[in-house]
Amino acid sequence: MSAGKARSFAFSDEGDDPFALEHISEHHDCPPIESTYRNSGGNASCTSNKSGDQNDMRRIYVHDDDRVLIKVVHFGHPTSVGIEIDDKGETYVGCRARRAGPRAWIYFQPETVRAAIVTCGGLCPGLNDVIRQTVFSLEVYGVKEILGLQYGFRGFADKKYPPIMLSRKIVQRINMVGGSFLGVSRGCPPLDDIVDKLEWKISMFFVIGGNGSHAGASAIYEKCQARKLKMVVVGIPKTIDNDIQILDKTFGFDTAVEEAQRAINAAYIEASSAYNGVGIVKLMGRQSGYITMYATIASGQVDIVLIPEVPFLLDTQYGVLEYMKKRLEQFGICVVVIAEGAGQDLLEGVGGTDASGNPILGDVGKWFYGKVKAYFASIKFAVDVKYIDPTYMIRARACNSSDHIFCSILGQNAVHGAFAGYTNVTVGVVNTHYCFLPIPEVIRKPRMVDPNSNMYHRCVTSTGQPEFQIPTCTTEAAGGKSSSGGWSAAGGSKAVVAPHGPPERKKSLSLKLDMVASSKLDMVASSGDVKSCESSSSVNNSCKSSENNKSSDRSITSCQSDGQQMHDANCPMAQHNIAARSKCHDPMCPVTHKY
Numbered sequence: 001m002s003a004g005k006a007r008s009f010a011f012s013d014e015g016d017d018p019f020a021l022e023h024i025s026e027h028h029d030c031p032p033i034e035s036t037y038r039n040s041g042g043n044a045s046c047t048s049n050k051s052g053d054q055n056d057m058r059r060i061y062v063h064d065d066d067r068v069l070i071k072v073v074h075f076g077h078p079t080s081v082g083i084e085i086d087d088k089g090e091t092y093v094g095c096r097a098r099r100a101g102p103r104a105w106i107y108f109q110p111e112t113v114r115a116a117i118v119t120c121g122g123l124c125p126g127l128n129d130v131i132r133q134t135v136f137s138l139e140v141y142g143v144k145e146i147l148g149l150q151y152g153f154r155g156f157a158d159k160k161y162p163p164i165m166l167s168r169k170i171v172q173r174i175n176m177v178g179g180s181f182l183g184v185s186r187g188c189p190p191l192d193d194i195v196d197k198l199e200w201k202i203s204m205f206f207v208i209g210g211n212g213s214h215a216g217a218s219a220i221y222e223k224c225q226a227r228k229l230k231m232v233v234v235g236i237p238k239t240i241d242n243d244i245q246i247l248d249k250t251f252g253f254d255t256a257v258e259e260a261q262r263a264i265n266a267a268y269i270e271a272s273s274a275y276n277g278v279g280i281v282k283l284m285g286r287q288s289g290y291i292t293m294y295a296t297i298a299s300g301q302v303d304i305v306l307i308p309e310v311p312f313l314l315d316t317q318y319g320v321l322e323y324m325k326k327r328l329e330q331f332g333i334c335v336v337v338i339a340e341g342a343g344q345d346l347l348e349g350v351g352g353t354d355a356s357g358n359p360i361l362g363d364v365g366k367w368f369y370g371k372v373k374a375y376f377a378s379i380k381f382a383v384d385v386k387y388i389d390p391t392y393m394i395r396a397r398a399c400n401s402s403d404h405i406f407c408s409i410l411g412q413n414a415v416h417g418a419f420a421g422y423t424n425v426t427v428g429v430v431n432t433h434y435c436f437l438p439i440p441e442v443i444r445k446p447r448m449v450d451p452n453s454n455m456y457h458r459c460v461t462s463t464g465q466p467e468f469q470i471p472t473c474t475t476e477a478a479g480g481k482s483s484s485g486g487w488s489a490a491g492g493s494k495a496v497v498a499p500h501g502p503p504e505r506k507k508s509l510s511l512k513l514d515m516v517a518s519s520k521l522d523m524v525a526s527s528g529d530v531k532s533c534e535s536s537s538s539v540n541n542s543c544k545s546s547e548n549n550k551s552s553d554r555s556i557t558s559c560q561s562d563g564q565q566m567h568d569a570n571c572p573m574a575q576h577n578i579a580a581r582s583k584c585h586d587p588m589c590p591v592t593h594k595y
């Protein structure tokens with residue numbers, strides 16, 4: 001394997017820095033002028049000189065040399081969770097992005113600017129907040145002409161829906177409701193038609209959308225370059241699926257998780273009150289399971305989570321259905337959350353693509369509901385199944401307070417980026433700091449849940465579910481059912497065993513970045529997995545030691561057959577089943593106390 005490249009660029013935009021930004025002054029004659037951005041009471045024109053230094057105590061500008069580290073963790077080993085080494089063996093360790101915010105020098109005379117804003121793709125909580133703050137900020141700089149394109153990129157071509165003029169007065173209250181004040185759509189007129197319209201002296205173009213919209217924005221930028229149009233294109237990433245890489249998160253995601261969690265809790269209430277109650281909730285997530293994963297953890301009442309990134313078996317002894325039966329036998333309840341893109345390999349897809357080119361998926365929620373009903377009917381096991389699909393309720397709502405704030409900052413920063421002259425860029429939050437990032441790098445691939453990530457491990461630790469796969473090694477040691485009888489341990493196949501050795505305290509643990517990919521080789525070597533798997537066979541002998549694996553057969557069996565009493569609040573018996581609870585006679589048991 002070739003040595004991996006860790007891309008390190010200390011305060012330099014030279015070479016192949018993946019976070020170097022396009023700047024309008026590289027293509028057009030536009031000398032910088034002093035910023036017209038003033039916040040309340042700011043006396044900016046007196047406080048800066050051309051190098052961007054500020055002379056008094058009031059500081060309102062970001063220096064153009066400010067950078068945000070893309071990775072802030074010092075990874076001690078290339079197999080460490082979260083290091084993210086891509087197909088080419090590259091990482092973002094050492095890479096820096098430009099800090100977002102207002103600059104002391106700008107590249108547009110505000111009174112000559114005509115700005116345009118568009119919202120594309122599906123809805124997402126917070127769209128109106130972003131539109132509103134973009135308009136506010138443009139006005140603060142002194143822009144007089146702000147156009148709102150209606151219904152996404154279609155607004156460039158549809159005569160029935162001409163652009164509308166926006167102002168603070170018009171958008172003042174739009175953040176009180178969900179949806180998009182401008183309307184959204186999928187599909188697109190030919191890009192050349194869009195660029196023809198942009199030739200109407202539009203100098204700043206703000207695209208609020210997801211991966212597809214950003215691909216469109218970047219393509220429009222290229223065409224504008226070819227026509228030598230003096231225009232900047234700035235994106236604001238919108239996707240309820242949170243599937244844009246590098247960013248901490250996208251706006252509306254928090255709100256969506258909150259709303260999704262409410263749906264899960266409703267399913268739990270229904271199921272817990274029914275005889276052998278099964279609650280099934282389908283959540284959005286065409287190719288990435290972020291909402292499903294986060295809402296599962298937030299709710300804490302989910303027994304099984306199924307996401308597109310993790311394949312599962314349905315019918316076999318290792319499959320979801322048999323595990324559901326086991327849960328019902330033991331606890332009388334089973335809550336399943338399934339992402340829209342999960343299990344597509346098992347059901348017949350509708351086929352084809354939507355107007356934007358996204359694949360049209362089969363309805364996994366209804367399919368799964370049907371399978372559950374049929375399975376329990378076939379084994380004559382009485383169940384009461386409730387199915388909830390809150391899909392559009394989740395994304396149609398107005399956003400929560402943290403997203404209101406997030407959207408406001410994104411809208412403002414998009415305008416700062418445009419005035420600073422950056423183009424083909426998007427704005428996002430990385431390690432809690434706001435950055436300008438090149439669109440092509442950000443949309444290089446969609447972000448998906450890594451089944452070997454910390455977060456996914458946390459999620460399945462929370463549900464306690466096994467892998468719904470034929471085990472790849474003897475799982476006795478890891479706490480799952482033995483290979484002769486059923487499920488393997490949860491949490492992502494072989495990653496449950498530590499691939500790196502015990503810490504060597506005397507030596508420096510620091511990792512030279514150029515070691516990264518060569519040591520990746522070690523990670524791939526599987527002998528270590530097997531050895532650790534065998535050698536850890538002493539774990540999990542009692543209920544107490546099974547904290548991380550609370551639903552496994554082994555932990556329950558040990559708890560009962562060893563004659564031990566339950567001291568552990570995490571013991572699966574504590575969860576739902578009254579019969580099981582009554583087996584605990586220990587006065588110190590938190591479960592006994594609780595009930």
Ligand SMILES: Nc1ncnc2c1ncn2[C@@H]1O[C@H](COP(=O)(O)OP(=O)(O)O)[C@@H](O)[C@H]1O
Nearest residue numbers: 120121186187188209210211212213215216356
């Ligand atoms: N690769 C692409 N190049 C140009 N435009 C695109 C591309 N992908 C999508 N678009 C356009 O971007 C808009 C939004 O795309 P879509 O995939 O529906 O949503 P999202 O932006 O949320 O991913 C649509 O108008 C679509 O036609």
Ligand SMILES: O=P(O)(O)OC[C@H]1O[C@](O)(COP(=O)(O)O)[C@@H](O)[C@@H]1O
Nearest residue numbers: 121122210238239240241284285286
């Ligand atoms: O029914 P629609 O409008 O096509 O939207 C459904 C899709 O929208 C999504 O929420 C993502 O849409 P965006 O990428 O446009 O935000 C998917 O999870 C879902 O498949």
